[in-house]
Amino acid sequence: MAVVIFIIVLWYGGLFFQSFFLHRYAAHQVFTMSKTMEKITFILTWIFQGSSYLSAYGYGIMHRMHHAYTDTEKDPHSPSYDANMFAMMWKTKTIYQDINEQRIAIDERFTKNVPQWKSFDAFAGSRFSRILWITFYILFFVFFVTSWWQWLLLPIAFLMAPIHGVIINWFGHIYGYVNFKMKNTSKNLFHFDFLMMGEGYHNNHHKHASSPNFGVKWHEIDITYLIIRILDFFGFIKLKAIKVKK
Template identity: 25%
Template sequence: MVGVTVAGEIRGRYQWGAVIPFVLIHIGVLAAFFAPPTPTLLAWLAGSYFLRMFGVTAGYHRYFSHRSYRLGRTAQFLMAVLAQTSGQKGVLWWAAHHRQHHRYADREQDVHSPWQRGFWWSHIGWILANDYDSYDPKKVADWAKFPELLWLDRHHWVPAAGYGALILALGGFPAFIWGFIISTVLLYHCTFAINSVAHLAGSRRFDTPDHSRNNWLLAILTLGEGWHNNHHFSMGSCRQGYRWWEIDVTYMVIKALSLVGIATDLRPFRTPAAAIERAS
């Protein structure tokens, strides 16, 4: 059965320096009552959401956590900046905890398993708790050698704050509400749903030693991350959607970047196509 324990049973307490901004940005969504949606504002919302979701999926996840493709140093830094405009802490912090998740997926040491500590913890609780405020630098020693990434990780709020200020300057208060506040909240919960919902609801193509699921709705909302069982079967692959109908927009963009020489050494799925068909 899915665990029903909550964060209070874990060692630490919530880190209020993270909880307060998290709560405030959710309250900020109410400002939409003073800036009703228009086609322009919805364009701000969609454009900002999908741009930054690409930073989460291609940056935090497939690049910094799994090294599933390569970037030059400048492109690497820009990808880190884009990822951190989402407000999900530093790239080293994100990668370190995600690597631990894969090492212990849905076991006791998993940082955000709904099967171990309940839905609330896996979706929101862990990211706001003192338990995981820091990370083991040994888990990201490959990235810690880059001083610019260390600086970004220590000042993880800078890209998000700068991005919000840019939207405010370009589009005014209504664009800030829709293009930053609301889109950030949507980014949070769609990203977090991979940790929670994608380990509870969906189909399982591969018999992995965890509870990962493929969820088509989450795949749409997260540019391909919802093919989560595929990912847990071949976590080092740059591609997560393998059948023609498993749309993986993140992979499509990375593939396009490879065609112009920005991304290189895209790592393929770890088994032949025939093996995928047999497992389907």
């Protein structure tokens, strides 16, 4: 049971910081935070993403490119131009690394105000850091596994962030329903997004990319947005203008 709880904590903890910090803050800047709070969030993102840590800079730029070039050849991740999800994931990894290591020229509109902590990213995204987390995960499983099938959960711990990414960027462009007809394949994966904390309302998000709330209909409860509202209420962050959808 401890292993299952551990995976659930990693799943939702890593997912929250990917959605809250990397996506809604770094890429879309739907709220502001102090530099101190920003650094704290960098560290929390590293703790919860662990071996699959993603930098806010690389993620933020790549996601802006995704919105600008959705379902075209310039899209960093599109099922329309990749043979399978693994090919898409490899392409995404390559572009992400090229951005972080400044191997490709990036349009200024994609880099404007994207948060970056170079020294921390150099450590958190290093091979040493990833191996350290992997070692910790393995040791945790060694001490707490109570049944053979729980070992099957270990790769999920290693690859949590890529798994989150492929659910949205692959399946969220193939399966689901649409509230808005658009010139792309974005879809809402769930009527109530219990699995991806609001990220599954992908069609809604592509229609209203600058909105902090990805839900539109009454049943589309965006759990990450609710947490954002609480953080805003207590002054940890400052929400920008909130769009009310009907």
